[in-house]
Amino acid sequence: MSAHQDTHSDAGRQGGRKMTGAEIFVRSLIKEKVEVVFGYPGGATIGVYDALHDISDIKHVLTRHEQGATHAAEGYSKATGRPGVVLVTSGPGATNTVTGIADAYMDSIPLVVFTGQVPLRLIGNDAFQEADIVGITRPVTKHNYLVRDVTELARTIKEAFYIATSGRPGPVLVDLPKDVMAQKAVFEYPERVSLRSYTPTVEGHGKQIAKAAELINKAKRPVLYVGGGTILSNAAAELTALARKLNCPVTTTLHGMGAFPETDPLSLGMLGMHGTWYSNTAVNYCDVLIAVGARFDDRVTGNVEKFAPEAAIVHIDVDPAAISKNVAVDVPIVGDVRSILPELTSRVNRLPTEDWLATIAQWKREHPLRYSAGEQIRAQYVIQKLGELTGGNAVVVTDVGQHQMWAAQFFTWVAPRTHITSGGLGTMGFSLPAAMGAAFANGPLPVISISGDGGFQMNLQEMATIVEHKLPLKIVIINNGFLGMVRQWQELFWRGRYSQVQLANPDFVKLAEAFGCPASRVTRTDEVEDAIRKLLAHTDGPILLECRVAKEDNVYPMIPAGQSVEEMLDTPEPGPAESGAGKEPQQLIVLHKGGTPGTSPAKQSHDTVPSPTQ
Ligand SMILES: Cc1ncc(C[n+]2csc(CCOP(=O)(O)OP(=O)(O)O)c2C)c(N)n1
Ligand SMILES: [Mg+2]
Numbered sequence: 001m002s003a004h005q006d007t008h009s010d011a012g013r014q015g016g017r018k019m020t021g022a023e024i025f026v027r028s029l030i031k032e033k034v035e036v037v038f039g040y041p042g043g044a045t046i047g048v049y050d051a052l053h054d055i056s057d058i059k060h061v062l063t064r065h066e067q068g069a070t071h072a073a074e075g076y077s078k079a080t081g082r083p084g085v086v087l088v089t090s091g092p093g094a095t096n097t098v099t100g101i102a103d104a105y106m107d108s109i110p111l112v113v114f115t116g117q118v119p120l121r122l123i124g125n126d127a128f129q130e131a132d133i134v135g136i137t138r139p140v141t142k143h144n145y146l147v148r149d150v151t152e153l154a155r156t157i158k159e160a161f162y163i164a165t166s167g168r169p170g171p172v173l174v175d176l177p178k179d180v181m182a183q184k185a186v187f188e189y190p191e192r193v194s195l196r197s198y199t200p201t202v203e204g205h206g207k208q209i210a211k212a213a214e215l216i217n218k219a220k221r222p223v224l225y226v227g228g229g230t231i232l233s234n235a236a237a238e239l240t241a242l243a244r245k246l247n248c249p250v251t252t253t254l255h256g257m258g259a260f261p262e263t264d265p266l267s268l269g270m271l272g273m274h275g276t277w278y279s280n281t282a283v284n285y286c287d288v289l290i291a292v293g294a295r296f297d298d299r300v301t302g303n304v305e306k307f308a309p310e311a312a313i314v315h316i317d318v319d320p321a322a323i324s325k326n327v328a329v330d331v332p333i334v335g336d337v338r339s340i341l342p343e344l345t346s347r348v349n350r351l352p353t354e355d356w357l358a359t360i361a362q363w364k365r366e367h368p369l370r371y372s373a374g375e376q377i378r379a380q381y382v383i384q385k386l387g388e389l390t391g392g393n394a395v396v397v398t399d400v401g402q403h404q405m406w407a408a409q410f411f412t413w414v415a416p417r418t419h420i421t422s423g424g425l426g427t428m429g430f431s432l433p434a435a436m437g438a439a440f441a442n443g444p445l446p447v448i449s450i451s452g453d454g455g456f457q458m459n460l461q462e463m464a465t466i467v468e469h470k471l472p473l474k475i476v477i478i479n480n481g482f483l484g485m486v487r488q489w490q491e492l493f494w495r496g497r498y499s500q501v502q503l504a505n506p507d508f509v510k511l512a513e514a515f516g517c518p519a520s521r522v523t524r525t526d527e528v529e530d531a532i533r534k535l536l537a538h539t540d541g542p543i544l545l546e547c548r549v550a551k552e553d554n555v556y557p558m559i560p561a562g563q564s565v566e567e568m569l570d571t572p573e574p575g576p577a578e579s580g581a582g583k584e585p586q587q588l589i590v591l592h593k594g595g596t597p598g599t600s601p602a603k604q605s606h607d608t609v610p611s612p613t614q
Pocket of ligand 2: 401452453454478479480481482483484
């Protein structure tokens with residue numbers, strides 16, 4: 001009988017039959033309704049893998065590297081809202097997960113990572129494939145455990161899932177010594193968890209909500225600053241209701257994209273280092289800043305002394321440690337965003353923001369997101385076309401670098417959980433495995449992985465996993481021949497001395513084909529649209545498109561690190577000043593995602609206006 005077949009019987013009904021730690025592990029995952037585990041076996045977990053062998057309810061995905069497994073679990077979690085689960089062996093298997101765990105920690109992604117460990121009596125002996133993974137991951141996990149006795153196993157797993165998914169979510173690691181997994185005990189899965197030292201706040205304090213409402217009701221130039229916590233708490237609809245009731249402009253962080261539809265005239269797009277000119281300017285002049293599930297990251301604030309200098313700040317966050325951590329706030333509300341927003345919305349009035357919105361509309365007209373396009377492909381154009389041709393209805397998973405920022409800027413984000421990226425840690429190599437994990441979620445939307453030529457090469461082994469499972473992934477490589485983001489910094493701030501940023505790349509098309517994935521390449525702007533249409537139409541397994549883009553293009557606007565809106569570099573005028581544009585005839589393309597505030601909601605429009613240099 002498979003372990004699953006008698007999951008419904010609890011310990012009592014089984015008459016106290018004892019089972020091994022490995023079986024208890026499998027039963028516990030079934031109790032947690034885990035559907036997919038990303039992992040890689042080895043000596044220390046061979047017994048656990050044996051117990052998994054007959055289980056049909058849990059799909060185990062054999063990735064080609066443990067880093068791939070952790071990023072896949074992150075992608076799966078971000079796409080579904082469920083915890084991602086990883087199972088790896090001891091020593092190198094465990095250490096290979098560290099980057100993914102740290103990534104999940106920085107971006108508050110609920111993961112439960114199970115690592116094999118050498119038998120208890122060998123711990124500390126430099127045994128074969130021993131690594132102190134509990135020690136190594138202590139600073140990058142929300143909590144971690146070494147299971148010392150099989151009788152503690154089920155309770156530990158229950159706690160691990162609870163801690164990973166409650167409060168501010170994050171990764172939890174459970175280290176499983178080989179002998180403990182072979183010991184026997186009666187399986188009893190606890191119904192509830194009670195941890196004296198861990199009781200996350202859900203409901204916001206009524207008095208704080210009232211204070212926040214009072215402050216907001218006096219605002220003339222409010223801005224909603226919306227972070228990833230809004231999406232993690234599934235509060236996009238509640239946030240949108242608040243913004244529309246207030247008639248308040250909304251800017252989102254990299255992880256907040258999709259919490260508010262960018263087709264709405266109230267949308268300001270992204271703020272921060274590569275945010276829109278008008279979002280950063282609006283934050284600079286706002287009188288009340290309402291931060292929702294955001295953490296005032298340095299890529300958002302720049303110089304904290306000069307961030308939102310005129311604003312009283314309301315901060316809603318589930319994590320009390322995030323309050324006034326980087327920027328002092330006036331009214332904190334600790335609790336779950338989704339539970340707080342409706343109450344706040346019921347207490348606020350529609351604000352007299354017409355003048356403020358008219359000013360912002362003017363800024364939008366004067367400083368739009370823009371680039372010029374000629375024969376040479378601009379990455380911005382590829383992204384914009386992906387947005388247009390999908391109508392924003394896709395899960396887009398980006399890597400780290402220039403293409404990541406262009407994706408944030410030029411794709412039109414309309415729905416939560418459609419934008420997946422590595423924000424806090426900024427992990428190159430994230431996109432391909434994370435997109436793979438998102439594809440295993442089997443959602444209704446197509447999944448598109450966008451990588452740079454550098455990042456793609458950091459986890460490209462997962463092409464084998466993707467092909468094996470015939471995942472209908474659309475893989476786009478933005479190939480600029482450079483570690484583009486580092487090159488941009490060297491160009492702008494290090495006198496153009498390019499040090500170790502030029503890439504000698506493989507033939508990406510042949511490489512994909514070697515894995516069994518159809519692939520093609522575009523080198524001219526007029527080839528892009530057709531190629532994307534083909535990419536989107538291909539649903540029978542994965543497909544890859546390499547886009548050879550302008551090599552020395554830069555991401556604008558840009559607030560240099562640690563500086564303020566006063567030092568913001570807007571997009572240069574087209575022509576020789578704009579790197580990447582070359583000398584060929586150019587068209588200036590201006591992106592107005594949601595029309596402009598104060599006008600009736602326009603659908604996404606892309607004006608093409610002749611460039612002054614034509
Ligand atoms: C694992 C890792 N190593 C190094 C970096 C530093 N880094 C940030 S962006 C970048 C360049 C990325 O190049 P590519 O993937 O080609 O993307 P592009 O910027 O060209 O779009 C580098 C090296 C990083 N973020 N992650
Ligand atoms: Mg590159």
